[in-house]
Amino acid sequence: MEGRHKAALELGLLFLLVTVGLALRHPPILLLAVPVAVHLTFGLALAYEKRHPRLSATRVLSAQRLHEGDEVEVTVEVENQGVDLEVVEVREPLPPRWELKAGRLASVKPLPRGGRMVLSYRARVSRGLYPLSHVEVTVRDLLGYTLWRGELPCAEPLAVLPRYERLSGLSISPRRTLVAQGTVRARRAGAGLEFFGTREYLPGDDVRRINWKAYARWDRLVITEFEEERATEVMVVLDVRASAYPPKHGKELLDRAARAAASLCQHFLGEGHRVGLLLYGRYLDFILPGFGKRHGERLLRMLARAELGHTEVFSELSQLPTRFFPPGSQIALVSPLVPGDQGFIGRLVARGYSLFLVIPDPLSLERAELPHSKETELAARILELERWEMLRTLCSAGVRFLLWDTSFPLAVQVRRLRRGRWL
Amino acid sequence: MALACLGFAAALGLAWGPLIHGGLPGALLPLPVLLSLGVGLWRRKPALVSAGLVMLVFLGVAGAATGKLLPAAGAVALGLASWDVALLSFRLGPAGESARIILKAQTRRAFWVAALGFALCVGLWRLRLTLPFWGLLGTLAGMWAAVVLLSRTAARLYRSRG
Known part of the structure; x- marks a missing residue:
């Protein structure tokens, strides 16, 4: 009950009192309209000049590039460049999946002309690219007749990149190599x-x-x-099809898959390979293979903006655009997989691609949250059997894969690969 | 919030005062007001508090109909001031230093405006005027015109620019 509604209610009362007073020809009833009329008239008159405030906002971040799980300190300052304002409420919309650690996201106070209002907080951030474009401001007069709501622009972009691990011992051997020196055996004599x-x-x-x-x-x-030993082109493919991720923990699993993809990208870049990245599922978002630190940063930023999505066109892995990777090149696919994908992966290997598959295990994530009961165990067992059946098909097709229990670091499980143990 | 509760209680007492000897209907009249205001203030529902205010004004009208204007006008003025305080209290939430300053200023203004309205009402009631028939008719027409002008001016000045 603010602003227009409040005035309308009082105006309605005023009409009613005047009408009843006149209809009954009873002066005391008519006079009862006077306090309401005075309240309304003075309220509106006193609130008149606060209708269109002139405010500006600035935002300062403690860092503009962070890794997921880090903490950021945000300070928002709102300045009043117009008339004195009686009640100013500033509210900061916290991005989803951010966790407030200290400070406040809202503040209310009177703001005189030239006055400043500071909102400061510390939050733990999650993966993503955040424009942090505005702050929500509400201005009202003391009696609540005028209400101004707006979003003050104060954009200060923040990139929260996926955290990556340093992998060791992950070797690849694609048929196709580049002229540049690297770590892939080229099957020919030379340096x-x-x-x-x-x-x-x-x-x-x-x-x-x-x-x-x-x-x-x-x-x-x-x-x-x-x-x-030569360098090669590696295409890292991150599966972002919503159907491949569990509905409840999809975002958490995608975060981990993005971490795995980031770790692979940084590992292959560190070994001197040309690395490209493709997000497959919601749409085709890609970066062509390249070298260097700046390229690594571009890959990380692309992984930061990866989100789950669904389109009919890319609902199956078979629509993967293989023209991005020449035959014989190396593909590193990070995907929880859905039944039916194994056929296409097998065909890729048969066509001469060298494929390395990282499968973030959704079961490991979901099982930790479910209560221990016979039914849960049975359901998990059935899902495990289905998954093992799929993995058996991949094994027989000669695909190298790593079933990643996401409760452990990826690097530890990659080290197991070096010792010759798969899965 | 406590101030709003006290204000509403006092307003309800004033509005109900002239009707207290009205038998069972008179005794039951404040119950819906009490219920609406009580639940509205307890559950922080502005709509219920506003409904309670409207019922309180009608209770005041019933009191004024018996010829006792002073308590009825007091009830309406006090009700309006308490309504303002209650609505802002809901909005401000837990009392911090800034909220206390705002509430203090708002309470001062709400009660000042209410007192002015009450004083004007009582002053007009005390005023003894002899009006001829056409004068009375003109005054009434003027009042209507003032109300319509107020509503139209408010609608024009306070319209949204967005």
Whole structure:
């Protein structure tokens, strides 16, 4: 009951009292309209100049680039550039999944001309790109006849990037390599560290590469050759199809999948490969393969804005645009998978792609929150069996995959791969 | 909030005073007002408090109909001031330093405006005027015109620009 509604109610009362007073020709009833009329008239008159306040807002952030789980300090300052305002309420809309740690998100106080109002808080942030574009302000007079609601612009963008782990021991061996040096064995002799073979010495060969033991044995000069190590193109694909994620914990699982994708991107970039990124599901959002730190930052920002979505076109993995990756190149797919995906993945491998699959396990996330009961255990067992059946198909197709129990760090489970143990 | 409760209680007492000897109907009249105001203030529902105010004014009208204007006008003025205080209290929530300053200023203004209305009402009641028939008719027409002018001016000045 504010603003127009309040005035309308009083005006209605006023009409009623005057009408009843006149109809009954009873002066005391007519006079009862006087306090209402005075209240309404003075209220409106005193509130008149507060109708259109002139306010401006500025926002200061403690950092503009953070990783998920970090804390940010936000200070919003609202300045009054117009007339004295009697009641000013400033409210900061906290982005979803942010957790307030200290401070307040709303404040009410009178704001004289030239006065400032400061709202400051500390919050734990979650993955995403936040424009932090405005602050909500409500201005009213003391008796509540005028009400002005607005959003004051004070944009200060904040990028909350996925936290990534340093992976070690994750080796790839795609058929297709680039000319640049890297860590992928190119299956040809050249500059490298791993033994590739021997051949007869030819004039012009580096004498330091002469294999003296072979010379002693065969009495002719033999050269040791090393396997060339080259860089390659890696396309990291993050599955953002809503159907692949559990309805209740979909966002949490996507956060973890984005962390896995970020870890893979940073790992492959660190090894000197050209890395691209494709978000598959809601729409096709991609960055073509590239090198360097700036490229790594672009990949992280793209992962920060990854959200779950659904379109009929991309509801199945079979619509994955393979023209982004030349045959023989390396694909790193991060997806919880849905039944039916295994067929397409098998076909990709058959077409010569080298595929590495990280499967964030939705069961590990959901099981932790469900009560322990016979029914829960049975349901989990059935789902596990379905998943194992799918994984068995992938195994038989020769796909390298990692079923990631998200309650443990990815790096630990990748280290297990190095020891030759899969799953 | 306590001030609003006290104000409404006093207003209800004043409005009900002239009707207290009206038998069972007179005794039952304040019950809906009490219920509406009580629940509205307790559950912080502005609509219920506003409904309670309207019923309180009607109770005042019933009192004024018996010829006792002073308590009825007091009830209406006090009811309006308490209504203002209650609505702002709902909005401000828990009392902080700033909220206390606002509430103090608002209470002062609400009771000042209510007192002015009450004084004007009583002053007009005390005023003894002899009006010829056409003068009375003109005064009534003037009052109507003033109410219509007030509503139209308010609608024009306070219309939304968005």
